[in-house]
Amino acid sequence: MGGRGASSGASGGGGSIAAGLNANKNQAGYQKGSWNTLQGVHMPGWDDDANPAIQKWQGQTEDKAARFLAKNHNDYQFVPDPNDPKGGGTYIDPNTGQPIDTSGYNFYQGDFQRFSLATGLNAKPVVVDEKTFDSIMQQTGGQVLYRGEASQAQCDRFMYADMAHTGVGSFGDGYYFSQDASVANQYAQNKGGSNGRVMKMALLPSARITDLQAVDAGINSSSSRLSGALLKQGRSAVFRYQNEGQAQMAIRQGYNTVTVSYDYHYSVTRGVFLVCDKTRHKW
Amino acid sequence: MATKKKAKGIPGRDDDFGVWMQEYLGITKNPDGSVNDPRVKKNKNNQQMNDIIRGVKKKKGER
Numbered sequence: 001m002g003g004r005g006a007s008s009g010a011s012g013g014g015g016s017i018a019a020g021l022n023a024n025k026n027q028a029g030y031q032k033g034s035w036n037t038l039q040g041v042h043m044p045g046w047d048d049d050a051n052p053a054i055q056k057w058q059g060q061t062e063d064k065a066a067r068f069l070a071k072n073h074n075d076y077q078f079v080p081d082p083n084d085p086k087g088g089g090t091y092i093d094p095n096t097g098q099p100i101d102t103s104g105y106n107f108y109q110g111d112f113q114r115f116s117l118a119t120g121l122n123a124k125p126v127v128v129d130e131k132t133f134d135s136i137m138q139q140t141g142g143q144v145l146y147r148g149e150a151s152q153a154q155c156d157r158f159m160y161a162d163m164a165h166t167g168v169g170s171f172g173d174g175y176y177f178s179q180d181a182s183v184a185n186q187y188a189q190n191k192g193g194s195n196g197r198v199m200k201m202a203l204l205p206s207a208r209i210t211d212l213q214a215v216d217a218g219i220n221s222s223s224s225r226l227s228g229a230l231l232k233q234g235r236s237a238v239f240r241y242q243n244e245g246q247a248q249m250a251i252r253q254g255y256n257t258v259t260v261s262y263d264y265h266y267s268v269t270r271g272v273f274l275v276c277d278k279t280r281h282k283w
Numbered sequence: 284m285a286t287k288k289k290a291k292g293i294p295g296r297d298d299d300f301g302v303w304m305q306e307y308l309g310i311t312k313n314p315d316g317s318v319n320d321p322r323v324k325k326n327k328n329n330q331q332m333n334d335i336i337r338g339v340k341k342k343k344g345e346r
Contacts, residue, residue: 143338148300169301171312176301179336187303203336211332216316241305242312259332261310261320266301 035205037136044123044271046206046256053119058252062222065252066229068118069111069245073236076114081106091117101163111233112173112247112268113166121251123271126204127159133200133276142202142274145265146283147177148187151195155279158199164270168237171212172246172258174266175273177201181283183263188281197279203257207272209265210255215246218253 035043048054057065079099080089088106090099091113100117107113116122128136137144149155157165158175167175178184181198188196203209219227230245237243247268250258257267267273304310309321 137338141338143336145336167301168299170305170310171301171318174301176304178304183304183307184300186307187300191303202338207337209332209336212318213316220316241302257336259336261308261318262323262332262335264304264308264310264320265332265336 035136035140037132037139038126038128038274041126043126043204043206044269046208046272047254048119048121048123048256048269048271051120054121054251057119057248058254062226066223066225069115069229069233069248072114072118073111073232076117078107078109080109103161103163105157105161105165107165108168108237110166110168110173110237111245112168112237115233115248116164116166116269121269122162122164123269124164125159125201125270125273125275127275127277130276130278133202133274136274137202143179144181145177145179145201145203146181146184147175147199147201148184148191149197149199149279150188150192152197152279155197155199158270159275159277166247166268167266168243169247169266170241170243171260172215172234172243172250172266172268173237174247174258174268175270176264176266178263178265180263185282194281196281198281198283199275199279200283201273201275203267204272204274207257207267208255209257209259210250210253211259212246215250215253215255215258216244218249219244219246222249 057068060068075094077092077094078089079092080087084106088108090101090105090107092098093100101107136142147158149158166173169176181200184198188198190196219230222230227244230248233245233248234243246258247266250256251268256269256272257265259265311319313319
């Protein structure tokens with residue numbers, strides 16, 4: 001297991017925050033039982049199963065990291081769908097010149113999607129039936145989390161699609177979630193009407209959690225070249241509020257999950273989630 | 284505790300849960316970089332939030 005975060009945790013002023021944030025301690029945080037229910041089921045590791053591109057991103061110099069981001073932006077061409085009024089489209093494989101995803105799904109344009117394509121950060125979540133999910137939650141005392149979607153098709157894409165649609169976010173790109181079911185329910189209703197669906201999920205033990213301020217501190221202590229490149233990544237997203245490339249920096253720091261407020265969080269990969277395959281309009 | 288404001292919804296697609304939540308919950312960023320959540324007087328520290336989303340229960344007497 002390599003990468004900056006494996007040895008030193010969050011950098012750039014997050015020392016006290018980073019204290020105690022290591023995978024073993026996180027795992028030990030569960031109160032009872034274990035994850036043995038999933039024995040034999042592959043759970044992606046915190047470093048995306050020693051993904052060499054992720055390890056390279058974590059270990060390379062700031063100048064090289066900035067160049068890597070710029071290269072991604074140029075390499076992965078985005079072709080908007082002229083029939084999509086919201087700007088959706090598809091990404092082109094730089095090697096073949098063909099669309100990477102051929103399902104007809106329209107992706108948002110954003111550099112975190114390009115980052116994921118370039119690094120192969122695309123692990124799928126562990127999906128189980130409701131009985132198994134509830135049993136694991138009962139055994140481990142894990143917190144049930146919720147994510148709203150506008151349709152079952154969106155949930156299916158999150159759970160099963162080969163190419164993840166990396167969400168866009170206000171404080172970094174990724175898959176946002178909350179432990180407040182009412183928030184996810186409201187979103188599903190607001191965006192999808194009667195078609196809206198809510199997934200219930202939990203973090204796998206491989207989740208490595210940091211907070212927004214530690215990530216921002218890392219950006220602020222980076223060279224102007226890298227922080228500028230990260231900012232450009234964040235600003236490339238369709239919705240960008242305070243998106244300054246925090247997802248990319250969190251990964252560089254060795255984390256895959258970021259908490260923004262007490263019930264407002266995101267993960268940068270689907271691979272850290274245990275997901276119940278049964279969705280509901282309302283939990 | 285502040286009430287959740289009625290989110291107008293941001294014109295966009297259906298998978299912008301994080302953006303929608305930010306507006307719905309009224310979470311903003313202060314000029315100093317700290318996060319302002321109108322629902323809480325003081326944000327929890329990272330370890331507390333870490334424990335919350337993992338479901339870690341406090342032991343008796345633990346603060």
